[in-house]
Amino acid sequence: AQSVTQPDIHITVSEGASLELRCNYSYGATPYLFWYVQSPGQGLQLLLKYFSGDTLVQGIKGFEAEFKRSQSSFNLRKPSVHWSDAAEYFCAVGPFSGGGADGLTFGKGTHLIIQP
């Protein structure tokens, strides 16, 4: 069975500092990997996704993530955070289903706090 681990429940970062959120996954086949952000009262917004190809993926809002198969990791990074980045971040994995659609398995989330 697939699983996603986000080892950090909370992370506090100063505004302007760099950020890395960790994500490790367990999956038996080729995974789809995703990072979502959830703000209060908002739906989950997709930041970026990885299916195949270049292991460094660029997303929206200046985020990027690197897929490392040997470490089963898909860590999210941002070189300089803004106060508006404060939110809950979820890593998720899904099966590579080609033309189909399948539900996602989510990590427990990391709550990002931005210090002024």
Place this chain on the structure above:
Amino acid sequence: GAVVSQHPSWVICKSGTSVKIECRSLDFQATTMFWYRQFPKQSLMLMATSNEGSKATYEQGVEKDKFLINHASLTLSTLTVTSAHPEDSSFYICSADRYNEQFFGPGTRLTVL
């Protein structure tokens, strides 16, 4: 584009009553929608996959008679929590699939008294 809405955004009901939550894809058609449940400070847990025109597929441990799902059109899926009890209180989130990407609704907060 690719907006998903949920209604209501929050609901409070008495124990034993049933509650219906709607999930709509506003600007695209979705053959497949998903229902998730999120407990406070917890992850989203997939409850079921809703397929237009056919029966929903429930995840292990989810009571299909408790959580009734109807996907009657390509833009609407409904989740009915039947005979709700306090332990059903949670945040319910739907998503709609478009080209293998899921677009999420804002969620519905259910509180059962």
